[in-house]
Amino acid sequence: MATENSISGLPSPAHPLANPGYGKRGTPDQGALRRDSFAHLPLRARSLAGFIDALPEQAAIDAKTLAKEQPLYGQAAVRSALNELSAAGHLRRVRRLSEPGAGDGTTRWVFHTYWSRVARDDDWWARFLDGDVPEPGAEEPQPQQPRSDAYRRLAQLGLRDPRLTLSAADCATLEAAAAEWIAREPDSQLFTQAMTGGLPATVHSPRAFVAVRLRDKLPPRRARAAHVPVPTTHRTLVECTDCGRPGRPEALPGGLCRGCRSDLDKR
Incomplete structure (x- = not known):
């Protein structure tokens, strides 16, 4: 008599494989x-x-x-x-x-x-x-890092110019303002130029300096084009x-x- 979970025995080792993707x-x-x-x-x-x-x-x-x-x-x-x-x-x-x-x-x-x-x-x-x-075999998810695009760009300013080296706490504090800047002008090169261009010889407080530039050089909001629905595939x-x-x-x-x-x- 077959058990509840089988059909009078297990499949044979010769059970055919499907074409790739179909099995x-x-x-x-x-x-x-x-x-x-x-x-x-x-x-x-x-x-x-x-x-x-x-x-x-x-x-x-x-x-x-x-x-x-x-x-x-x-x-x-x-x-x-x-x-x-x-x-x-x-x-x-x-x-x-x-x-x-x-x-x-x-x-x-x-x-x-x-x-x-x-x-x-x-x-x-x-x-x-x-x-x-x-899916099975996928890599375990890695711990999420505090690296939004805005955070990442702020953290990289010090690589462009050491006078604007920011701490992790500085980046977290300025992240929202940088995100608003990027939402209006997503070009990363323009963002970096706006933050690092024409620096004084000494920047005593990089966080305060970047905060002022994020505010004073904030691009204008772009006029929204008429929305045209895009077919979804x-x-x-x-x-x-x-x-x-x-x-x-x-x-x-x-x-x-x-x-x-x-x-x-x-x-």
Whole structure:
């Protein structure tokens, strides 16, 4: 008798790999596999979940391959089970717009299928696909440094002229005023020239001196041009697990389009 988390045995080592970009890809913080990891799923989806979970990264997990590689369910049943896994928050199929290639400079859509042992809600998937949740193997985030563009430019003034060497506390105090200056004139060279040009022989208080220049040489506000909406090209789209229709994560709750979700609810 099969356990709750498998289909009469584990996948064979010869389970085929997908073409690059199309196979199974893991998600972070999945935790250890437990006997009840998939107990909340219907029997068919529960069995297929155990099978998929045991597969290696980049394994082919399309309906045709899964139907061929496990003994219990045909292609139609596997497709239904994949829909159930998607709706439960274990699976998402996405397409991403790649960066221009080094050769011909064109962009292409690449396709990924993400698997999570832990059931995730739609909000988590949306954040993950937008890059707010690191993928497995990503470097640990480094402690954030107090280096906004304004802070950085202030700190570098002393490299341009030692008379304007500022301490960390000085940079923090002047950061807001420098940010306002940069918002009006973003050119870094003009900022440096305005701060360092025509210095007196001795600057007794670099912080006070820079504060005065930030105030007295503040550029005027630029007149805003009429706003012309720019079409947004979303770089990551979810694909409906069943029919492949693309859309933003919020438009495909459970990874399914409206029509396929309606069909799932009727079963």
